[in-house]
Ligand SMILES: Nc1ccn([C@@H]2O[C@H](COP(=O)(O)OP(=O)(O)OP(=O)(O)O)[C@@H](O)[C@H]2O)c(=O)n1
């Protein structure tokens with residue numbers, strides 16, 4: 146029997162870089178709110194998981210009918226992403242060894258295959274695991290004025306994606322310690338690394354885009370359309 150699985154979806158951000166009239170998780174993507182796509186992707190891989198959905202207390206966009214999971218809970222978001230995740234962990238009635246996967250609501254293009262690969266890796270690696278992709282471009286070090294000062298070696302450099310998965314106790318401890326040190330971590334793996342652990346990098350698809358800037362919405366629509374066409378061709 147596999148370990149109990151919890152999904153934490155931070156969805157309490159304001160999407161300021163998107164410059165839209167609403168938080169980006171509620172922007173329309175192929176006719177439906179972006180958040181709906183993300184939750185459906187997670188559900189397609191983990192229909193029996195328990196979902197903790199972090200939402201801003203002032204969020205008046207959200208509709209419960211969009212959640213496909215039978216077992217789920219709304220959690221109050223925090224000041225920063227890491228605070229939202231910590232609020233979710235505090236609300237979880239989990240065993241120490243339960244698995245927790247954290248996935249940004251802003252990544253609606255994650256595939257079922259990548260989700261399942263990450264889940265497998267988290268079960269195999271004691272330090273946890275994260276989807277990531279190797280850096281493909283030549284990397285530049287910029288001066289304050291934006292001039293290219295030098296090229297940095299890109300060997301062994303990866304982009305961190307989500308989901309990122311860990312055992313409950315390990316992740317909770319790592320984030321609590323980061324908060325106690327007043328360290329702002331932008332992903333879970335950073336907090337775990339700070340404890341001396343080395344989560345496993347799992348090579349994920351390059352199209353697991355985080356919708357961040359205005360142009361990204363059209364890109365996400367193109368990715369989802371292309372992924373659907375591929376799935377239909379293979380049926
Ligand atoms: N206090 C916060 C801040 C962010 N998030 C979530 O963390 C994820 C990654 O954050 P990011 O892409 O930076 O989203 P926003 O904070 O919404 O965007 P911005 O920084 O442009 O305002 C998103 O799913 C976002 O909803 C959250 O739950 N709580």
Ligand SMILES: C[C@](O)(CO)[C@H](O)COP(=O)(O)O
Pocket residue numbers: 226249304305306307331332333355
């Ligand atoms: C967790 C994350 O998606 C990994 O790429 C990312 O760090 C979150 O976005 P932010 O802009 O750093 O909040």
